[in-house]
Amino acid sequence: MGFEPPQRLVRALGETYGEAVAAEWLGKLPELTRDALEHAGLAAERVMAPGGRSSLVVLVPRAALKLAPPVARPDLERDALAHWNGWGAVRLLGGTEEGGLLLERLHPEVSLRSLPEAKALLEAAGTVRRLWVEPPADHGFESVAERTGRQAAAMAAHGAGEETGALVAAALAAREELLAGEAETLLLHGCFRQGKVLAGDRTPWLAVGPEPLVGERAYDLARLVRDRVEDLVAASSGASTARRRVNKLADALDVDRERLRGWTLFRAVESGTRALDAGRTADAELLLEFAGWL
Known part of the structure; x- marks a missing residue:
């Protein structure tokens, strides 16, 4: 071949x-x-x-x-x-x-991104809820603390003197506070978003491409909050829409609003600084503007 x-x-x-x-x-x-x-x-x-x-x-x-x-x-x-x-x-x-x-x-050309935003978020919430189960007793998955620890070390290289310094400091502080109060140890998808949910035959929507780890649901939900970030940034009401999305997803899935907001901030800043390091300036600007709204 x-x-x-x-x-x-x-x-x-x-x-x-x-x-x-x-x-x-x-x-x-x-x-x-x-x-x-x-x-x-x-x-x-x-x-x-x-x-x-x-x-x-x-x-x-x-x-x-x-x-x-x-x-x-x-x-x-x-x-x-x-x-x-x-x-x-x-x-x-x-x-x-x-x-x-x-x-x-599955049907790889058909993901939740093909649906209107409100419907896509509803279907995504129903899908991710099914994945949050107790992990196997002898699992080898890393924890949220371990994964974000590596990420935090890389983020810290963007020092306070840089334009992104305030956001990085806020994201790192949020992580420390969140880990101090973390209680759940569930199996998580790790990279859950609309594009990771494809149409199937035995059931309408199924998740693919996990980067599994164990920890709390708010971490897993945080990546979904910023889906279609380019549309949010382009809209005049983007900031208020993003904050409402945090609250709606948290309430729909019985997740603490502040914990979801904190992990959403951390994950957006982490992705933004990684995009900066890779030279993807446009992506970084979108992500960091979104993070600034939180």
Whole structure:
């Protein structure tokens, strides 16, 4: 099977894991894909493009084959999907010798982003609620404290003398306060947003692409709050709409409003500073303006 990896995947892997790590895995990807298809006895239909930011998805008859570099920890995604067993998430059908995941076939062109905003948020809330379950007793998932600890260290490099300094300081302070009062230890999706919920056949909407960890629901909900951030920033009522969205989602899912606001702030600033470091200035400006509203 000859193909070029989607450019979105090439860019995102380099930004997240470094150019050298990305180049090494991408160089092996055509062979890894051929071997995985051959060993599983599968025939490729097409590669999903633009596809994901950390994996290649190949559509095969009645299923999808997902390949990700070991540094992206596809084993943890496998464990989370196996634990959910199709409840609110795509069903894991099996794996390959190359570490690939064989997944239930969904409709990849149809995500919640295809719906009007109010309907999309309603369906997203109903989907993410199903994922919040007790983790397996012997799980290997990291905690919210561990993941955000690494992120906080990178954020701290944007010192107080820089334009983003006040937002970074507020986000780091919010994290410390939130972790001091964290009580829940549930299995979380880790990267939940509208684009991560696809149309299915056995149920209308199913989550895909988890970056699983354990912790409180407010952390998992925080990324959803800023969905369609470009529309929010473009609207004259964007700031008030964003604050109302925090309250509506918190109330709908029985999450504390202030905890959701705090994690939304932290995650927006973290994404914004990461975008700055990667040279994605336009993305960073959107994210940091949104964070300033909170």
